[in-house]
Amino acid sequence: MTAIIKPDSINRRTLLSAGAGAILVSAIPGRAAAASEDMLAAQRELFGDRQIREGRVALKLPPIAENGFSVPLTVDVESPMTDADHVTRIAVFSPRNPLPDVARFTLGPRAGRAGVSTRIRLGGTQAILAIAEMNDGTLWSGSAETVVTLAACVVL
Template sequence: MNINFARRLFSALLLGTVARCWPWLLATGSATAHAADDAVNPDPFPQLARAITGGAPIRSGRVFIDTPRLADNGHSVPITVNVESAMTAQDFVRRITLVSESNPRPLIATFHLTPKSGRAEITTRIRLNKTQRVMALAELSDGTFWSSRAEVIVTESACLDAD
């Protein structure tokens, strides 16, 4: 009798707790998880690219990144960046910057173009120290910044001691 009562009480308490937590569990499952994640880890790129943008807003679009989804070696990851632009004297891409999310030095390289470039595209090879996102940032002649991101899975870091 006594044990039975204790069991029922325990079950009731347990059920009550689950019932009360249920909406909260549902909510944290999806949308708020992202919000919480953003609050803990805000988008790092605007801060990383501050030396280039000077705090100007970065819009997404017009920039296309071509890089392998999986780079098994972070020592040398090929990347091509293409920017939609007429490349005329009035409207051209001034510079393309590659920014890494988690390399020890986030600014990988900046490429300065001119209207004579004809095509706003560069191809190079970069180092990545772990799986991360890479941002390509383009500054247009009108002073606006456009960007795109690509995630690259790196199975061997560029920051291990080689040779």
């Protein structure tokens, strides 16, 4: 049995308390850490337990994002992009969004250059992580942190 809320019963007080609750939820410490476990699980699902080394991946994000709904993101991977040595996959992860997966890119020697840009949503201040997989199976990562003033997801 679900509670039936008449539209006229939603008054200013209930709306205010709902708003305060939402703010409290977003301020609970440790929430980011819990989400990071989601991120690690997502990484493991994609790349298994292989070693991920830091480097070769340059992730660019603005240091401050006023609007979390659209944050420009650029990933550049150091690679000659030849048949013998190229990037096969780039995956972008978030530790604090409702879903740890942000975007994935598949490329190869025909890309010529391993550089991709897009625009993403951020549910709060966080360090975004990009992992690049090379054709020899090695994994490299890079990250960048953005302070988000107006988060996507929290504000309707």
